[in-house]
Amino acid sequence: MSQRIAVIPGDGIGNEVMPEGIRALEAAARRFDLKLDFRHFDFASCDYYLDHGRMLPEDWKEQLGGFDGLFFGAVGMPDKVPDHISLWGSLLQFRRSFDQYVNLRPCRLMPGIRSPLADRRPGDIDFYVVRENTEGEYSSVGGRMFEGTEREVVIQDTVMTRTGIDRVLKYAFELAERRPRRKLTSATKSNGISITMPYWDERVQAMAEHYPNVDVDKFHIDILTANFVLHPDWFDVVVASNLFGDILSDLGPACTGTIGVAPSANINPEHHFPSLFEPVHGSAPDIHGRNIANPIGQIWCGAMMLEHFGHEQAGRAIVEGIEAVLAAGPEAAPLTPDLGGKGSTSELGEAIAAAI
Amino acid sequence: MSQRIAVIPGDGIGNEVMPEGIRALEAAARRFDLKLDFRHFDFASCDYYLDHGRMLPEDWKEQLGGFDGLFFGAVGMPDKVPDHISLWGSLLQFRRSFDQYVNLRPCRLMPGIRSPLADRRPGDIDFYVVRENTEGEYSSVGGRMFEGTEREVVIQDTVMTRTGIDRVLKYAFELAERRPRRKLTSATKSNGISITMPYWDERVQAMAEHYPNVDVDKFHIDILTANFVLHPDWFDVVVASNLFGDILSDLGPACTGTIGVAPSANINPEHHFPSLFEPVHGSAPDIHGRNIANPIGQIWCGAMMLEHFGHEQAGRAIVEGIEAVLAAGPEAAPLTPDLGGKGSTSELGEAIAAAI
Numbered sequence: 243m244s245q246r247i248a249v250i251p252g253d254g255i256g257n258e259v260m261p262e263g264i265r266a267l268e269a270a271a272r273r274f275d276l277k278l279d280f281r282h283f284d285f286a287s288c289d290y291y292l293d294h295g296r297m298l299p300e301d302w303k304e305q306l307g308g309f310d311g312l313f314f315g316a317v318g319m320p321d322k323v324p325d326h327i328s329l330w331g332s333l334l335q336f337r338r339s340f341d342q343y344v345n346l347r348p349c350r351l352m353p354g355i356r357s358p359l360a361d362r363r364p365g366d367i368d369f370y371v372v373r374e375n376t377e378g379e380y381s382s383v384g385g386r387m388f389e390g391t392e393r394e395v396v397i398q399d400t401v402m403t404r405t406g407i408d409r410v411l412k413y414a415f416e417l418a419e420r421r422p423r424r425k426l427t428s429a430t431k432s433n434g435i436s437i438t439m440p441y442w443d444e445r446v447q448a449m450a451e452h453y454p455n456v457d458v459d460k461f462h463i464d465i466l467t468a469n470f471v472l473h474p475d476w477f478d479v480v481v482a483s484n485l486f487g488d489i490l491s492d493l494g495p496a497c498t499g500t501i502g503v504a505p506s507a508n509i510n511p512e513h514h515f516p517s518l519f520e521p522v523h524g525s526a527p528d529i530h531g532r533n534i535a536n537p538i539g540q541i542w543c544g545a546m547m548l549e550h551f552g553h554e555q556a557g558r559a560i561v562e563g564i565e566a567v568l569a570a571g572p573e574a575a576p577l578t579p580d581l582g583g584k585g586s587t588s589e590l591g592e593a594i595a596a597a598i
Numbered sequence: 599m600s601q602r603i604a605v606i607p608g609d610g611i612g613n614e615v616m617p618e619g620i621r622a623l624e625a626a627a628r629r630f631d632l633k634l635d636f637r638h639f640d641f642a643s644c645d646y647y648l649d650h651g652r653m654l655p656e657d658w659k660e661q662l663g664g665f666d667g668l669f670f671g672a673v674g675m676p677d678k679v680p681d682h683i684s685l686w687g688s689l690l691q692f693r694r695s696f697d698q699y700v701n702l703r704p705c706r707l708m709p710g711i712r713s714p715l716a717d718r719r720p721g722d723i724d725f726y727v728v729r730e731n732t733e734g735e736y737s738s739v740g741g742r743m744f745e746g747t748e749r750e751v752v753i754q755d756t757v758m759t760r761t762g763i764d765r766v767l768k769y770a771f772e773l774a775e776r777r778p779r780r781k782l783t784s785a786t787k788s789n790g791i792s793i794t795m796p797y798w799d800e801r802v803q804a805m806a807e808h809y810p811n812v813d814v815d816k817f818h819i820d821i822l823t824a825n826f827v828l829h830p831d832w833f834d835v836v837v838a839s840n841l842f843g844d845i846l847s848d849l850g851p852a853c854t855g856t857i858g859v860a861p862s863a864n865i866n867p868e869h870h871f872p873s874l875f876e877p878v879h880g881s882a883p884d885i886h887g888r889n890i891a892n893p894i895g896q897i898w899c900g901a902m903m904l905e906h907f908g909h910e911q912a913g914r915a916i917v918e919g920i921e922a923v924l925a926a927g928p929e930a931a932p933l934t935p936d937l938g939g940k941g942s943t944s945e946l947g948e949a950i951a952a953a954i
């Protein structure tokens with residue numbers, strides 16, 4: 243049985259790192275005898291928008307709905323298309339319409355990557371952020387009143403549902419159960435945000451009863467961000483609302499020095515819809531076209547996609563390939579300039595594919 | 599003319615660090631010939647709550663309203679009184695009722711304090727977080743529907759007003775104007791939180807026109823937290839909504855290693871109501887009663903209070919006193935255990951008072 247993958251490079255360096263992501267997937271497919279079937283799409287890009295006046299064709303759901311995975315590059319050309327148009331018109335649209343209610347991001351100290359934190363070694367930091375990805379603070383409910391006057395007031399609702407919270411908690415608890423430390427940390431702010439966040443806490447407590455062998459704690463988001471910096475070794479699986487998860491899943495990779503190479507998975511765990519895999523980095527218009535963009539984020543995304551398909555070993559082989567090349571260092575491996583090396587995007591991609 | 603100060607130690611180590619805060623203020627008062635008039639209050643503590651069934655007496659506004667400053671310790675005894683009761687019943691009540699709409703927190707690398715960030719030296723990091731302190735995400739508007747069923751939904755409004763945003767922006771721009779770098783960074787999330795945050799951005803842009811010599815930029819909160827870790831030297835004055843400011847003003851001190859010694863000021867800039875000065879740290883029930891709590895947060899709060907009164911020189915003298923003692927190190931100065939020394943709360947307080 244073959245897996246069908248929609249390739250959506252998007253904008254800027256998305257187009258440069260994507261071929262390397264595919265190269266790594268093909269290497270893993272050869273080694274583990276998998277069948278991967280790629281199809282390319284040019285929409286969900288600002289170029290498409292400039293030509294068509296919209297980010298996606300009308301029948302995008304039909305076109306993409308039958309795929310097993312969406313392999314996504316990066317979207318955004320803020321000089322030409324405002325971010326809220328390009329993002330709500332593509333990425334955020336996919337998350338909602340394909341009910342990708344889990345956003346999963348690993349935070350791991352990798353060999354050969356300089357952490358901005360003092361005295362931390364590979365192995366010291368290794369956790370996942372599980373972010374609710376469809377509701378919460380990212381709502382479209384609200385508006386303005388007394389517009390343009392001194393009395394102007396603007397209101398936006400945070401909307402949390404039992405269904406929405408419980409299903410992401412379930413995913414996070416099950417992930418924690420599969421990990422050696424079996425630890426789950428919930429991000430809250432129930433001492434200040436006094437209606438939604440106490441509800442979040444209640445649901446965590448209720449869910450915890452079904453997972454007696456998972457060790458649960460919680461922190462308010464303010465001190466939790468501080469603890470990411472002070473005690474990143476405390477964490478194993480961190481579960482958070484849409485906004486808090488957004489913050490923690492940029493901060494976590496920053497603490498491990500991996501913000502330029504970190505992957506993220508937007509998952510529909512039931513496989514009713516395709517899941518989407520995109521590097522955390524953006525389209526980086528400033529370095530686009532120079533063949534120096536780091537392809538590791540895209541390649542690591544491929545590993546997460548294979549794991550999502552159930553090919554755990556093949557996914558692990560890609561991550562090990564990345565680690566082997568990083569560990570070789572800029573002298574021995576063609577690392578890109580952001581990693582202190584002189585390699586190009588394609589040279590680094592080839593080296594990783596060879597290691598796989 | 600004398601300044602009237604209400605002393606409210608609160609709970610736990612609040613009671614141990616408060617005398618050292620007062621000692622430092624008295625030392626500065628002697629040196630600069632200021633008249634400070636202290637009065638002590640036992641309410642706004644959990645002990646008071648346990649005796650009276652409420653955190654504050656009915657006439658607390660009359661009792662405190664005439665003071666120039668509220669010198670606050672720490673509140674909270676979560677084992678005996680839930681946090682949302684003790685906090686909404688005291689600190690959050692003061693902020694709203696006394697219209698302390700600016701929460702100001704310095705983030706500065708101090709000599710002798712170990713930063714969790716690699717390769718950062720005192721002087722490298724020195725910025726302020728200016729947090730909106732009365733509205734925004736900390737609203738009391740919202741509720742639950744379909745309670746106890748599968749359809750349960752919980753809604754909480756974020757409420758921003760032009761008045762509320764503009765006045766804190768004005769404060770932040772004026773602060774930036776007085777600093778050598780004249781730089782202001784706005785925390786936003788207008789790419790995801792699509793109603794309130796674009797409005798915040800608009801008000802920042804409108805206000806910026808009145809301050810042409812301030813250099814303004816903005817970051818989305820997710821990458822901003824990452825940049826606090828990766829590039830803390832980029833920042834000078836950071837202005838943020840109530841929730842984003844809450845997060846940034848814990849993360850900033852964490853990055854400078856000063857979360858245990860950082861001060862915070864809840865300011866009513868018009869002096870219509872007393873402002874409140876409280877250390878960032880909490881009541882720390884675990885170390886209470888052992889005379890080992892670090893009093894620097896409380897002492898630094900005293901410096902901010904004197905600055906608020908217009909006694910800039912005296913405030914600076916207190917900060918210099920703190921820096922001199924920290925720079926002496928644990929061999930020469932009676933630093934508390936959290937700073938690697940063997941001093942007690944009162945010995946460290948005495949050393950700083952002597953340095954002033």
Ligand SMILES: CC(C)[C@H](C(=O)O)[C@@H](O)C(=O)O
Pocket residue numbers: 433434464685690844
């Ligand atoms: C205790 C809590 C309600 C408070 C806040 O969120 O404002 C605290 O974190 C702070 O920053 O002063």
Ligand SMILES: CC(C)[C@H](C(=O)O)[C@@H](O)C(=O)O
Pocket residue numbers: 329334488789790820
């Ligand atoms: C681009 C933006 C809307 C998006 C988000 O906030 O979800 C991004 O920050 C992310 O984390 O994928």
